[in-house]
Amino acid sequence: METNETKNLNRLKELTALYFTTLKPAEDNSQKQIAQIKVLNYFELGCLITDLLKLCILALEHDMHNVEKKRSDSINVGLVLETVLSIFPLDEMEFLGFAGEIVRE
Template sequence: METNETKNLNRLKELTALYFKTLKPVNNNQDDYVIQIKVANYFELGCIITDLLKLCILALDHDMTNIDKKKNQAINVSLILETVLQFFPLDEMEFLGYVGEVFE
């Protein structure tokens, strides 16, 4: 008969395999991970990068006067938030809920 600790450990291993999906190891190296974001094309990726840079400049300088005036300089905050939402480890948060149940 399995001990309670062995059952808990096996359950944690199962849950880890099911829910830890946000970070993926690089070349099976446990010290380096990658996270993927979904973009429609290179243009959307460029928009994300430039909006992030503009947002950082605005945060540092509190104005956008030294940015090139020729192009639309509005920061697409919605696009930035959608990208950040992709980083949020929702599966891992669900896992933590199950871990709490196992050890209650």
């Protein structure tokens, strides 16, 4: 008969396999993890990177008037937010909820 601790450990291992999906182990067997950002093509990747840089510049300068009003220089906040949302570890957060329930049992 399994002890409660063994059952909990096995359940946590199952949940980890199901929900820890945002980070993948690096192929070089190091302790590093990889989070992937999915983009349509190099152009979208370039737009994302430049928008992130522009957003950082604005945050550092605290002055919106220094950024040109041209459409090509505007920040695509939607793309930045979509990217952040795509790498947000929601599955892992769900796992933490389950782990909390197991601990409280």
